[in-house]
Amino acid sequence: MARRKQIYEGKAKVLFEGPEAGTIVQYFKDDATAFNGGKKGTITGKGVLNNRISEYLFQKLNEIGIPTHFIRRLNMREQLVREVEIIPLEVVVRNTAAGSLSNRFGIPEGTQLPRSIVEYYYKKDELNDPLVSEEHITAFGWATVQELDELLAMALRINDYLSGLFLGIGIRLVDFKLEFGRLTHENGEIQIVLADEISPDNCRLWDLKTNEKMDKDRFRRDLGSVEEAYQEVARRLGILPESGPGDMPGPATMQ
Missing domain, CATH: 3.30.200.20 (Phosphorylase Kinase; domain 1)
Structure with missing residues (x-):
């Protein structure tokens, strides 16, 4: 090799x-x-x-x-x-209450949210990836207002598509994490693209009928x-x- x-x-x-x-x-x-x-x-x-x-x-x-x-x-x-160039944000889309959202707001796990919620976390392991607002993101220069608009639109579109895809195979897409990056083309144009991965490592996936967990929560919770x-x-x-x-x-x- x-x-x-x-x-x-x-x-x-x-x-x-x-x-x-x-x-x-x-x-x-x-x-x-x-x-x-x-x-x-x-x-x-x-x-x-x-x-x-x-x-x-x-x-x-x-x-x-x-x-x-x-x-x-x-x-x-x-x-x-x-x-x-990775944008230092984790973009989390939530459709059903689980994990830290349930803990923060005391919402029972499995509660269907009134609409999909998008959250941003600053990618910094030593700070435990803190939850941040759009004000933090633009003030500290992690992304521009225009880039944030793109991230939000892409995240919601990805959520719509993947929710339907997983629904078709009997799986509920509870929530998931996305990462994005700046791709520089030969002509100097910079494009925001989806990066990293999408897998059971960074998605919560539940069986549609039984709510059995089919993701890394099985490791987190010793299931x-x-x-x-x-x-x-x-x-x-x-x-x-x-x-x-x-x-x-x-x-x-x-x-």
Whole structure:
């Protein structure tokens, strides 16, 4: 396997220099974290499944005109993406009360919200990714007013599409996290595109009939059957790898 220069390692992925200028190889790990790294573990085959699930969802979003950083999947654990400047915000879309929203406002988990709610969190692990307002975002220069308008419009459109897609396979999209980046084109034009991933790692997915959790909450809350839940999401999407989640060695790095 060719040796490549590692440029970043996060909690769930490793980024390497891509084969061409302006590209990055995104490697999906089996490592699992929760509570901003307070809980750590391994979910066997998670990287393979998240790679396939995220590939499928990004392709579907590309088809409806949502610009993304995704180019193509390279193998079981890697995909080629465009290099972007990540906007330091987590954009969270909530359709049903769960997690921190339930805790903050005392709303019973599972309560359907009167409308979809979009929240912004500042991406800073050492600060536990604090909830921020549009005033904070524009005042501190994390994004412009125009960029925020784009983020909001794209997040709501993604929510509408994914809610319907998951509904069609018997899954409720409770909430999910998005990240966006600035893609600079050769002519100097800057475009806001969807980046990172969409998978059971950053979505809350519940079975439509039983409300059984099919996402990383199974790891967070020690519910067990974590691998099986990720596999079931992939199975319902029709993309479970033929040989199961499988495994492959991590990529060689060059320091």
